[in-house]
Amino acid sequence: DSGVTQTPKHLITATGQRVTLRCSPRSGDLSVYWYQQSLDQGLQFLIHYYNGEERAKGNILERFSAQQFPDLHSELNLSSLELGDSALYFCASSAPNTDTQYFGPGTRLTVL
Amino acid sequence: DAKTTQPNSMESNEEEPVHLPCNHSTISGTDYIHWYRQLPSQGPEYVIHGLTSNVNNRMASLAIAEDRKSSTLILHRATLRDAAVYYCDGGSNYKLTFGKGTLLTVNP
Numbered sequence: 001d002s003g004v005t006q007t008p009k010h011l012i013t014a015t016g017q018r019v020t021l022r023c024s025p026r027s028g029d030l031s032v033y034w035y036q037q038s039l040d041q042g043l044q045f046l047i048h049y050y051n052g053e054e055r056a057k058g059n060i061l062e063r064f065s066a067q068q069f070p071d072l073h074s075e076l077n078l079s080s081l082e083l084g085d086s087a088l089y090f091c092a093s094s095a096p097n098t099d100t101q102y103f104g105p106g107t108r109l110t111v112l
Numbered sequence: 113d114a115k116t117t118q119p120n121s122m123e124s125n126e127e128e129p130v131h132l133p134c135n136h137s138t139i140s141g142t143d144y145i146h147w148y149r150q151l152p153s154q155g156p157e158y159v160i161h162g163l164t165s166n167v168n169n170r171m172a173s174l175a176i177a178e179d180r181k182s183s184t185l186i187l188h189r190a191t192l193r194d195a196a197v198y199y200c201d202g203g204s205n206y207k208l209t210f211g212k213g214t215l216l217t218v219n220p
Contacts, residue, residue, distance in 0.1 A: 002155065033206065043156070043199070043210035058207055090155050094206070099144055101208065103155030 003027065004104035006091050012110045018079040021107045025072055025093030031055075032074040033094075033101060034066055038087040049074055081111045116200050121215040124190045132185040132214050136202025139180055143203055147174065147185045148210070149196040156199065156210070159185065190218045 003026035013019055025032050034046040036059075045058035049068035060066075063081075068074040078085060088108050092101040117135040124130040136145065144163050148156040160167055160174045162183075167174040173186040183202075187194055195218045199210035 002157070004155075031206070033208075035208070037210075042212060043208060045207040045209060048206060056207060092155075092208075099146070099161055099206065100158045101206070102158065105153075106155050 002102040006104035023091030029093035130187040134200035139202035
């Protein structure tokens with residue numbers, strides 16, 4: 001158990017819908033990262049938040065957005081969902097001034 | 113982002129050493145090399161990272177080539193619990209990017 005929690009574990013929805021994925025980092029960690037993992041693309045970095053502020057963006061689509069709240073939990077919002085958005089979405093957290101990221105168990109999103 | 117190349121799969125016997133290679137020929141001078149592993153139905157798990165010098169921790173050792181274009185993850189005595197997909201990343205320090213990784217099978 002990494003100490004990072006993600007909900008829900010599984011999500012099945014239809015094209016065009018909007019979903020919210022939630023992540024709680026390890027106690028004391030200020031950084032939250034979101035990743036997408038699919039069979040053909042591997043693990044792709046989406047976005048990084050540090051203590052409530054966006055620090056870096058990766059290959060995140062405009063239909064996707066995220067935020068980190070004052071209690072440091074984070075949400076990833078995916079809208080206008082397409083079949084190709086079906087993937088595992090991971091959240092990771094890290095302590096200040098460290099490189100090691102601790103990953104949550106992931107949310108498996110299926111878009112039908 | 114730096115691209116990495118790893119063998120698709122490797123096989124080892126329990127209690128034997130395993131050397132998992134990774135090529136990261138486009139790595140920049142300040143990027144760390146990270147290794148993670150992923151068991152089925154779990155999130156990636158940190159294994160080790162380094163910049164230029166070889167590194168050891170309780171899980172593994174990391175040997176980094178002098179030109180930093182390749183590295184080798186060394187599991188000194190493989191156990192059945194080490195069976196996983198191993199990923200290396202030689203890109204920006206926190207923007208991890210994994211390809212298909214190396215599927216390590218450990219035979220009892």
